[in-house]
Amino acid sequence: MTFFFEVLIAGLLSGMLYALVALGFVLIFKASGVFNFAQGAMVYFAALTFVGVGEKLLLWLGWAPGSFASFLGSLLVTLAAMVVLAILIERFMLRGLVNQPLITLFMATIGLTFFIDGLAQLVWGSNVRGLDIGIADEPVIWLLDSANMLVSKFDLTAAAIAAILVALLSLFFQYTKTGRALRAVADDHQAALSIGVPLERIWVIVWVAAGVVALVAGLIWGARNGVQYALSFTALKALPVLILGGFTSIPGAIVGGLIIGASEKLAEVYLGPYVGGGIDSWFPYIMALAFLLIRPEGLFGEKHIDRV
Amino acid sequence: MIYREAGQFKASYEADMQIFPIRQDRIAIAAIVLFAFVGVPLFASEYWFQAIITPALIFSLAALGLNILTGYAGQLSLGAAGFMAVGAFATYNFMLRIDGMPFLVAMVLGGVCAALVGIVFGLPSLRIKGFYLAVATLAAQFFILWVLVKFPWFSNYSASGVITAQEIVILGWTVDEPVEKYLLTLAVVTVLALAAKNLARTHTGRAWMAVRDMDVAAEVIGIPLMKTKLQAFAISSFYCGVAGALYAFTYLGTVEPEAFNLDLSFKILFMIIIGGVGTVLGSFLGAAFITLLPIFLNQLFHALFGDSLPPAFASNVELMIFGGLIIFFLIVEPHGLARLWQIGKEKLRLWPFPH
Numbered sequence A: 001m002t003f004f005f006e007v008l009i010a011g012l013l014s015g016m017l018y019a020l021v022a023l024g025f026v027l028i029f030k031a032s033g034v035f036n037f038a039q040g041a042m043v044y045f046a047a048l049t050f051v052g053v054g055e056k057l058l059l060w061l062g063w064a065p066g067s068f069a070s071f072l073g074s075l076l077v078t079l080a081a082m083v084v085l086a087i088l089i090e091r092f093m094l095r096g097l098v099n100q101p102l103i104t105l106f107m108a109t110i111g112l113t114f115f116i117d118g119l120a121q122l123v124w125g126s127n128v129r130g131l132d133i134g135i136a137d138e139p140v141i142w143l144l145d146s147a148n149m150l151v152s153k154f155d156l157t158a159a160a161i162a163a164i165l166v167a168l169l170s171l172f173f174q175y176t177k178t179g180r181a182l183r184a185v186a187d188d189h190q191a192a193l194s195i196g197v198p199l200e201r202i203w204v205i206v207w208v209a210a211g212v213v214a215l216v217a218g219l220i221w222g223a224r225n226g227v228q229y230a231l232s233f234t235a236l237k238a239l240p241v242l243i244l245g246g247f248t249s250i251p252g253a254i255v256g257g258l259i260i261g262a263s264e265k266l267a268e269v270y271l272g273p274y275v276g277g278g279i280d281s282w283f284p285y286i287m288a289l290a291f292l293l294i295r296p297e298g299l300f301g302e303k304h305i306d307r308v
Numbered sequence B: 001m002i003y004r005e006a007g008q009f010k011a012s013y014e015a016d017m018q019i020f021p022i023r024q025d026r027i028a029i030a031a032i033v034l035f036a037f038v039g040v041p042l043f044a045s046e047y048w049f050q051a052i053i054t055p056a057l058i059f060s061l062a063a064l065g066l067n068i069l070t071g072y073a074g075q076l077s078l079g080a081a082g083f084m085a086v087g088a089f090a091t092y093n094f095m096l097r098i099d100g101m102p103f104l105v106a107m108v109l110g111g112v113c114a115a116l117v118g119i120v121f122g123l124p125s126l127r128i129k130g131f132y133l134a135v136a137t138l139a140a141q142f143f144i145l146w147v148l149v150k151f152p153w154f155s156n157y158s159a160s161g162v163i164t165a166q167e168i169v170i171l172g173w174t175v176d177e178p179v180e181k182y183l184l185t186l187a188v189v190t191v192l193a194l195a196a197k198n199l200a201r202t203h204t205g206r207a208w209m210a211v212r213d214m215d216v217a218a219e220v221i222g223i224p225l226m227k228t229k230l231q232a233f234a235i236s237s238f239y240c241g242v243a244g245a246l247y248a249f250t251y252l253g254t255v256e257p258e259a260f261n262l263d264l265s266f267k268i269l270f271m272i273i274i275g276g277v278g279t280v281l282g283s284f285l286g287a288a289f290i291t292l293l294p295i296f297l298n299q300l301f302h303a304l305f306g307d308s309l310p311p312a313f314a315s316n317v318e319l320m321i322f323g324g325l326i327i328f329f330l331i332v333e334p335h336g337l338a339r340l341w342q343i344g345k346e347k348l349r350l351w352p353f354p355h
Helices: A002-032 A039-061 A068-097 A102-124 A141-146 A153-175 A177-187 A189-194 A199-225 A229-245 A250-270 A283-294 B013-017 B023-043 B046-072 B080-097 B103-126 B131-150 B178-199 B203-213 B215-220 B225-252 B262-275 B280-308 B311-332 B336-350
Strands: B168-170 B173-175
Touching: A002 A039, A002 A153, A002 A177, A002 A199, A002 A229, A002 A250, A039 A068, A039 A102, A039 A199, A039 A229, A068 A102, A068 A199, A068 B311, A102 A229, A102 B131, A102 B262, A102 B311, A153 A177, A153 A199, A153 A250, A177 A189, A177 A199, A189 A199, A199 A229, A229 A250, A229 A283, A229 B131, A250 A283, A283 B103, A283 B131, B023 B178, B046 B080, B046 B178, B046 B203, B046 B225, B046 B262, B046 B280, B080 B103, B080 B131, B080 B225, B080 B262, B103 B131, B103 B168, B103 B225, B131 B262, B168 B178, B173 B178, B178 B225, B178 B280, B203 B215, B203 B225, B215 B225, B262 B280, B262 B311, B262 B336, B280 B311, B280 B336
Parallel strands: none
Antiparallel strands: B168 B173
């Protein structure tokens, strides 16, 4: 039974990380209806820029990676890069695609994925790098002693960071003027425009927010698995989370992430041996698919009504 | 002056309903097909056959398959490469396990297998649509590759799942030279492309387009949604399956499941975006464009910078240009290269008069 809980907790914690990536999707989808396939590439871009800037800081200023100064410096530079990226995306991509069908926008973000992947590797090189954000990956001692369970401190911290981020975003959406404008745009583009909400600026803000989420996700994923091209594919893992939780719901992204993370790990451990293992590559998709057949709009998604 | 339909009167229903109603079109198509069968083998080198023309034709076929599903029936799919894999591995197994199996029959059976798998993964389309469906087709992509890797029976217990295509013999004619493989591919692609062109204007094709434009309205006017959508999935997967079989047998020779990864699915999707969603011509233009672009860029970098360039630089710039082009096309011409040709045709009809 201890083993079961160990697997479950590991699954929930890794689900938290999926949720973090899914969150970026939800933010952009809610505010602009764009299904941003490039979220994974943004995660990769952010992590790679963070590490790359850290290396440069060591080279030019002698700040050791892992030190506070280096961390802060890299963080600020990366944040600036994400803001610039958001502005460029709005200026050169979204503005040209206003009023196009959503599927066109989706395909444009697939193009964007390739562009960002290429750009990130062009600037920083494509070799795998380690990323140190100062949290040790070791088991929590008292849990190991009292319940004989292996739960990583790193995973717990990461989950806490994710939870704080979600709370902050919810507050931002609920209580600030910009947040209200964002929700207005999400409800109805035209109505928002007609009462004077600046659509273009809102889009930049949303993409910046998604960039910040991507940065946090990139740091945590990067510290866990190393900064490498495979990070770009974490986006794909977030897709079943999205369809499970619903495309428009922030709590949906979290709950969906937890369900997918836990069920993926449990299935791998308990079902995997019967079919030869490696089922976590497709299990989340099939599960989300089976779920869709019962509830086509996801757990917390808005019910879609067709009008002719 | 040259491209004008004035004076071409249609005196019967048959004449009115033919695939290419304008005489110039018929002549042009006949000329192109004739040139492809006779002219190209005379002029092209072995390298061109192996590296450019044959793969471009095969990708055209796969793009055609995806175009049927996404362009005509409006069901976005990210799993085209998965269905290609089914076609390739099924054909291989039919050839392997049944003695004296003719290649063409095996290829068609491979396509049928892909169609059956396509129907299974098309079932969710009855309940869900749009992005949700795209994610469902991703499930197909990952699941199919996993099955092919995990169950070695499919690759006849070879290490790492690599299959080596058997020799192709058609009625005593051994297809092993690049030119012969090209001719075989060309023949298959020509037949299937004509079939697709024809299909688009039949009852089935029109039903697909009705479902694409608005499924509720289509249902109201009496189009059975389930049948129409599953038909689109089946026929699309059949095309992809045949393309996969050709990919393994006439292009690569040895192929592993990983060759049909998500990147290939995206590549095929890009072909139909750049070529033109919902047109047969667009599938060919897009496939040619996507096949030629990397080669062109390679030559360009070579000419500009010589050998001093690190290979990683070139491949990254290629990625960026690729992505940039997709966005550029979507902004400037969302209907793709095929639309440009259509505009050109309209202009030609009037030329040399302004109106």
